[in-house]
Amino acid sequence: xxxxxxxxxxxxxxxxxxxxxxxxxxxxxxxxxxxxxxxxxxxxxxxxxxxxxxxxxxxxxxxxxxxxxxxxxxxxxxxxxxxxxxxxxxxxxxxxxxxxxxxxxxxxxxxxxxxxxxxxxxxxxxxxxxxxxxxxxxxxxxxxxxxxxxxxxxxxxxxxxxxxxxxxxxxxxxxxxxxxxxxxxxxxxxxxxxxxxxxxxxxxxxxxxxxxxxxxxxxxxxxxxxxxxxxxxxxxxxxxxxxxxxxxxxxxxxxxxxxxxxxxxxxxxxxxxxxxxxxxxxxxxxxxxxxxxxxxxxxxxxxxxxxxxxxxxxxxxxxxxxxxxxxxxxxxxxxxxxxxxxxxxxxxxxxxxxxxxxxxxxxxxxxxxxxxxxxxxxxxxxxxxxxxxxxxxxxxxxxxxxxxxxxxxxxxxxxxxxxxxxxxxxxxxxxxxxxxxxxxxxxxxxxxxxxxxxxxxxxxxxxxxxxxxxxxxxxxxxxxxxxxxxxxxxxxxxxxxxxxxxxxxxxxxxxxxxxxxxxxxxxxxxxxxxxxxxxxxxxxxxxxxxxxxxxxxxxxxxxxxxxxxxxxxxxxxxxxxxxxxxxxxxxxxxxxxxxxxxxxxxxxxxxxxxxxxxxxxxxxxxxx
Numbered sequence: 139x140x141x142x143x144x145x146x147x148x149x150x151x152x153x154x155x156x157x158x159x160x161x162x163x164x165x166x167x168x169x170x171x172x173x174x175x176x177x178x179x180x181x182x183x184x185x186x187x188x189x190x191x192x193x194x195x196x197x198x199x200x201x202x203x204x205x206x207x208x209x210x211x212x213x214x215x216x217x218x219x220x221x222x223x224x225x226x227x228x229x230x231x232x233x234x235x236x237x238x239x240x241x242x243x244x245x246x247x248x249x250x251x252x253x254x255x256x257x258x259x260x261x262x263x264x265x266x267x268x269x270x271x272x273x274x275x276x277x278x279x280x281x282x283x284x285x286x287x288x289x290x291x292x293x294x295x296x297x298x299x300x301x302x303x304x305x306x307x308x309x310x311x312x313x314x315x316x317x318x319x320x321x322x323x324x325x326x327x328x329x330x331x332x333x334x335x336x337x338x339x340x341x342x343x344x345x346x347x348x349x350x351x352x353x354x355x356x357x358x359x360x361x362x363x364x365x366x367x368x369x370x371x372x373x374x375x376x377x378x379x380x381x382x383x384x385x386x387x388x389x390x391x392x393x394x395x396x397x398x399x400x401x402x403x404x405x406x407x408x409x410x411x412x413x414x415x416x417x418x419x420x421x422x423x424x425x426x427x428x429x430x431x432x433x434x435x436x437x438x439x440x441x442x443x444x445x446x447x448x449x450x451x452x453x454x455x456x457x458x459x460x461x462x463x464x465x466x467x468x469x470x471x472x473x474x475x476x477x478x479x480x481x482x483x484x485x486x487x488x489x490x491x492x493x494x495x496x497x498x499x500x501x502x503x504x505x506x507x508x509x510x511x512x513x514x515x516x517x518x519x520x521x522x523x524x525x526x527x528x529x530x531x532x533x534x535x536x537x538x539x540x541x542x543x544x545x546x547x548x549x550x551x552x553x554x555x556x557x558x559x560x561x562x563x564x565x566x567x568x569x570x571x572x573x574x575x576x577x578x579x580x581x582x583x584x585x586x587x588x589x590x591x592x593x594x595x596x597x598x599x600x601x602x603x604x605x606x607x608x609x610x611x612x613x614x615x616x617x618x619x620x621x622x623x624x625x626x627x628x629x630x631x632x633x634x635x636x637x638x639x640x641x642x643x644x645x646x647x648x649x650x651x652x653x654x655x656x657x658x659x660x661x662x663x664x665x666x667x668x669x670x671x672x673x674x675x676x677x678x679x680x681x682x683x684x685x686x687x688x689x690x691x692x693x694x695x696x697x698x699x700x701x702x703x704x705x706x707x708x709x710x711x712x713x714x715x716x717x718x719x720x721x722x723x724x725x726x727x728x729x730x731x732x733x734x735x736x737x738x739x740x741x742x743x744x745x746x747x748x749x750x751x752x753x754x755x756x757x758x759x760x761x762x
Contacts, residue, residue, distance in 0.1 A: 144294050145197055146223035146275075149204045153179060156197075160186065164229035171212065175229040185210075189229050192548065193218060216556075219707075222256075225297060243400045243548045261303035261311055263742040264292070268314025268321035269303060285313040301744040311739065328737045329749055335734055336753035340761070351392035351521065352495055354419040357384070360447055364414055367443070368407060371552055376404045379545035383412050383523060386543065387419075387496070393521035399547030401672030402554070402647070405525045406436065408547075409498045410443055412523055417449050417476045421495020425479040428501050430455040430618070431625055431641055436500075437479045438629070439647075454480030454489075457622045485512050499524045527669070556708045557675035557683050561659065561701045564686040570603040572653055572684060573635060577607060582628065582651035583635040584642060584673055588658070590615050596657070597637040604635075612638040640666065642673055652681040659685035659704075660697040667704045 143159055145151075157179055161167060165177045165186070171194055177186040187194035193209040196217070209218040256262055258274045262282060267290060270282035279291040280300065292300060303311060314321045372380070379397055386393035399405045413423040425440075427433050437453040444451065452466040452475045463483070469475035473492030478484060497520055562568065576583050587596045590613050601609045610633035612624045627633045629648060636642070636651075654674045659667060667685065675681035685701060687693065693701070738746045 142295060142298065143226040144223060144297060145204055145207060145226075147204055147207060150202055151204070152202050153182070153184065153199060156184060160226075163226060186226065187212070188224070188226055195221065195224055223297075243398055243403075243546055256300070256302045261742075263301050263303050263745050264290070265299045265301075265745060266321075267316060268324070269311045269742070270313060272300075283313070285315045288316045290316060301742060304743040305735075305739040311742075324740050325745075325749070328741050328746065329753065331734070331737050332746070332749050332753045333757065336750065336757045339754065340757055346394060347391055349392055350390055351519075352419070352421065353390040354387040354415060354421075354495075354521075356388065357415065358418045361411070361415055361418055364443065364447065365411060367446075370404075372407075373404060373547065373549040373551060375399075375547040375549040376408065379408050379547055380411055382543075382545045383408060384415060387412065387415060387521055392519065393496075393523065393543070395522075395543040395545060396524045396526065397545045397547070398526050400550075401527050401669065402551070402676040403547045403549070404551060405527070405547060406439060406647075408545075409500075409523060409525060410440060412496060413440070413477055413498060414444065414447075414449070416496040416521070419495065420493070422470065422473065422475070422491045422493055423477045423496045423498065424484055424491065424494060425477065425498045426484050426500065427479065427481060429641065430457050430481055430622075432500065433457075433479050433481055434622070434625060435629075435647055440477060440479065449476050450474065451477045451479065454478055454483050456481070456483065457618050482509055485509050494520050496521045496523065498522075501526055527672070553678040555675065555678070555680060557654075557671055557681045559671065559683045559685070559705050559708045561685045561687065561705050563689045564657070565689070566599075566603060568684075569600070569655065569686075572655075572682065573600065573604045573607060576653040576682075577604070577634055579679070580650075581653065581679075582631065582633070582648060583607075584651055584654045584670075585635055585637045586640060586642070586654070586656045586670060587637055588639050588661070590639065593637060593639070597635075600635055600637065607634045608632065609635045609637060612636060612641060614639060614641050640670065642670075647676055648673070649677040652677060652679055654681075654683045656683070656685050658688070659701060660687050660691070660693050662700075664700040664703055667700065668707075671704070 143163060145156075157167065157177070160177050165175055168176045168178050171178050171185045171187045174187045174189045174191075177184060182199040184197045184199070185194055186197065191209070194212050196208050196210045197204060198206045198208075207221040207224055209221065210216060211218060256272050258272060260272050261269060262272045263269055264282060267282075267284065270284045270290065273281040273283050273289070275281070276291065279293055280297065282290045282292060282300070284290060305311070379399075383393070383395060383397070386395055397405055397408060409425070413425065416423050425436060427436060433453055433455045434457065437451065440451050450469070452469055454463060454466045458466075466475065466478060466480075467489055470478050471490045471492060478491075483489075499522065573583055585596065585600065587593050593611055593613060597609050597611045600607065610624045610628060612621055612628075614621075616624075624633070624636070628636045628651075631650060652674045654671060656662065656667065656670055662670075671683045674683060685704060687701070734746075741749070
């Protein structure tokens, strides 16, 4: 048992009392915080940087009562995520736990991630007693309602034993019965299933280590020159991911690394450098993407970045004529093409490479079962780098880090700003005004209308509202050549407003487009809304996202919750919070596989991660 310091809105504590407790916990008092383990007091505000938080927190006081708690960016001072409560451990204790975990984007410790806000009525998991409903704070105790309306009052000091219940799908969990062995039996069943999964993960790792792949050479002078030409400054996470990928490639064991990063956080540059390194080693590269638009985007990016080097790049997709596709297929087979960027067409039987050394897969979960089987075989033969924009929760990342090769990019690019997000009733004058404002600063606009029927009418209306705007239409039922021309015009700034379906959801990067409208936003899933918002705000200027709902329309409760969440989670790197809110966690499903979903539903996501981490550690220890 160790001490904790809890701060929550409404708690009464004097500023100097808090400062004294923080010093006793090993925190250093500074005029302005800069590093973890520091705090500062300025007027009625206390800034604290916990050792295991990604961002520091700002606590605002009203007299001697906590009024508000926010995470904030220590560089810009910008307010990020609000918290109802945060928990601090002694600094030395925190660092010791992070360096040496116990093995006893079941341990009774505080969750690895910062405390996830719990609202009255939410399902929660008590590590020792099971699943309950949170009924609020009563006399400095957390009231948990179990089956048969039995209430357990948990003192604040034991908050580490409670997590918010998160699982897959919309099934409501059964409340546990206090005083029975049901919960213990459920945990034991989960532990056995997870042990089997952990063993399977480690078996795959052992098999891969036994394989002999191709060990790429160290970076060449040309590699260094290419990287010096990168127009932006690498973030710390990006640089680390690049180093990890290169280390894998230089090893004789075939690489199988998953790279996770929020939308627009720089995964493409990591992939590009890996591809160039493979070509410098005399090998060919296949870059597999889920959509023709993304293939076009990556082709332009790779071609532009490598134009000063003798690298031959082809594209393979349905945008091209049959003769163009045949030329690319023949070039890959003959070895006269270094990099082929394409859709699932790359996995066709007629596509063969003379000397394939690296496969890069963008958003593998978007491909079908047959394609994934093909990719599994490739993993035993060549280096594979998989990219996903679905952020992986840090809890899961730490659970799997010793059993799966993963890199995460959680740091936003320099000067990136959050997208100003509004859920608003559709209004012609408002749309006109927002389009004009974007055009006045020489920017471009996305207008998402996810029905082919009526999309031309929407484009016509926008042309009438803003006669000066050059309006284009794009959707998946258009002839391939026509769609290609529209997208190229938008990418090159020849179209001001693109009215399209969700074909632009994945990956497309137009830094000059910084206003987004999503028509009938109430009909979209939360993950879709988040991905669509990621199309703007990829530059240093302010970006705006308007999620339009029918005027006077009645929304379902689910729609209200989704729209509330997308409006609330606007801070940079909020992708995981969106995934948690949506109860989808697609990235976790992609990594874990469907067979583990039942265990997650049984005990909740956080406790599952703890059990999995211990299973990996104990299985490895048993094998010596």
